[in-house]
Amino acid sequence: MLHPFKYSVHRALATPFALLLVLANSLEAQGCGVRSAYQMGNATAVSNIVQVDTGWQPGPVTTFQQNGGGSPGSSLYSVGTVQTRAHFGRLRIQGTGQAQNWNGNGTSLYLIPPAFDTPTVQFRDTFTVQAQGLPVGTPVQIEARVRMVGSCVVTGLWPVLSTYGAEIRVAPFANALGMGSIVTSLNATNGVATAIVQTTVGATFTVEGRMTSSVDEHGVRNGLPAAASYSIDLESRFEFRSVTAGAWIATCSGTTYPSAQATSQAVGSGCGSGPPTLTSTLPLLGSSLSLTTNGAAAGAPVFRGLAIGAPVATPFGTCVLQLDPATLVLEFAGVADAAGQHTAAVPLPNALGFAGLALTAQSLVLGTGGPFLGLGELSNAVALVVGF
Numbered sequence: 001m002l003h004p005f006k007y008s009v010h011r012a013l014a015t016p017f018a019l020l021l022v023l024a025n026s027l028e029a030q031g032c033g034v035r036s037a038y039q040m041g042n043a044t045a046v047s048n049i050v051q052v053d054t055g056w057q058p059g060p061v062t063t064f065q066q067n068g069g070g071s072p073g074s075s076l077y078s079v080g081t082v083q084t085r086a087h088f089g090r091l092r093i094q095g096t097g098q099a100q101n102w103n104g105n106g107t108s109l110y111l112i113p114p115a116f117d118t119p120t121v122q123f124r125d126t127f128t129v130q131a132q133g134l135p136v137g138t139p140v141q142i143e144a145r146v147r148m149v150g151s152c153v154v155t156g157l158w159p160v161l162s163t164y165g166a167e168i169r170v171a172p173f174a175n176a177l178g179m180g181s182i183v184t185s186l187n188a189t190n191g192v193a194t195a196i197v198q199t200t201v202g203a204t205f206t207v208e209g210r211m212t213s214s215v216d217e218h219g220v221r222n223g224l225p226a227a228a229s230y231s232i233d234l235e236s237r238f239e240f241r242s243v244t245a246g247a248w249i250a251t252c253s254g255t256t257y258p259s260a261q262a263t264s265q266a267v268g269s270g271c272g273s274g275p276p277t278l279t280s281t282l283p284l285l286g287s288s289l290s291l292t293t294n295g296a297a298a299g300a301p302v303f304r305g306l307a308i309g310a311p312v313a314t315p316f317g318t319c320v321l322q323l324d325p326a327t328l329v330l331e332f333a334g335v336a337d338a339a340g341q342h343t344a345a346v347p348l349p350n351a352l353g354f355a356g357l358a359l360t361a362q363s364l365v366l367g368t369g370g371p372f373l374g375l376g377e378l379s380n381a382v383a384l385v386v387g388f
Contacts (some may be wrong), residue, residue, distance in 0.1 A: 042068030156228030271297025272377025286350030
């Protein structure tokens with residue numbers, strides 16, 4: 001059966017523009033859309049206040065605004081830029097601003113939501129719980145997770161307003177997404193927040209992912225000489241999955257919300273008299289991945305190989321290189337200790353763009369006459385997926 005929302009989109013494609021506007025305005029009632037809204041001020045004059053509200057849209061919404069007057073370095077100026085991107089399961093805010101007053105001439109510098117309880121970027125989706133072999137009304141647990149990375153920094157004279165956060169709201173229908181419906185949130189901190197939503201097979205409910213950033217430097221508004229600035233780069237990802245066997249989520253938007261779980265799995269076997277073995281910790285965003293080689297000769301040089309992507313097996317005699325030659329990076333990691341062990345750390349960026357990235361690691365232990373091209377011995381490989 002065709003979902004009513006998707007059927008309305010199909011019909012709208014062949015209708016006049018006015019009907020498309022009706023469709024966009026109805027998205028809030030449908031519980032399925034994305035939106036961006038903010039107010040940027042860079043001077044006391046009304047003409048230098050920018051207000052943006054895209055309304056509810058059926059797909060990704062990107063905004064970009066520049067505002068203000070004067071030039072950085074002059075005695076009186078206030079300039080700012082902001083860019084937002086709202087998509088199902090992924091929200092981002094980027095912005096910069098600088099200002100300086102002079103000789104009693106106040107100015108302004110702020111980037112704030114347009115109204116109370118209005119996030120800067122948000123998405124809204126309607127979930128229907130479906131199942132195979134489970135009757136309607138069977139209890140189901142849905143895991144809701146939000147991860148936020150980035151920063152929001154404001155400099156200037158007191159008082160300085162700087163707040164940011166991300167949250168997930170859940171309600172039986174869109175109009176009930178009030179303050180009481182917050183199920184999990186992050187406030188002025190990077191990290192992960194998780195909650196369990198109790199529901200049943202056949203139930204329909206609305207979820208909303210929100211991210212808000214608000215900066216306002218009041219010091220440049222008065223007569224004291226003052227300079228101020230802000231820099232924002234925040235991104236959030238939202239994930240939903242059923243933890244009840246046999247149940248899954250159908251979405252109004254058609255979006256799949258995958259889980260970016262960090263994984264590490266040994267692949268193949270090494271070659272050599274040992275042979276050496278390679279193990280790893282989980283590749284978690286914003287942490288250091290530890291790769292440990294065991295079974296090397298004491299003092300033997302150890303080289304670390306990393307490649308982007310899943311393992312690609314290439315036989316070399318009795319050895320199998322699992323690293324894709326197209327993306328392989330091989331570097332000297334150090335020498336094995338007296339116990340024949342070496343551990344190398346690989347820092348992973350705290351950036352959501354790397355979530356889900358597949359990597360393959362493998363060690364080469366040098367030794368004269370070794371089975372790998374006469375250079376030494378290979379360890380097994382480790383297949384990694386970066387996540388949290």
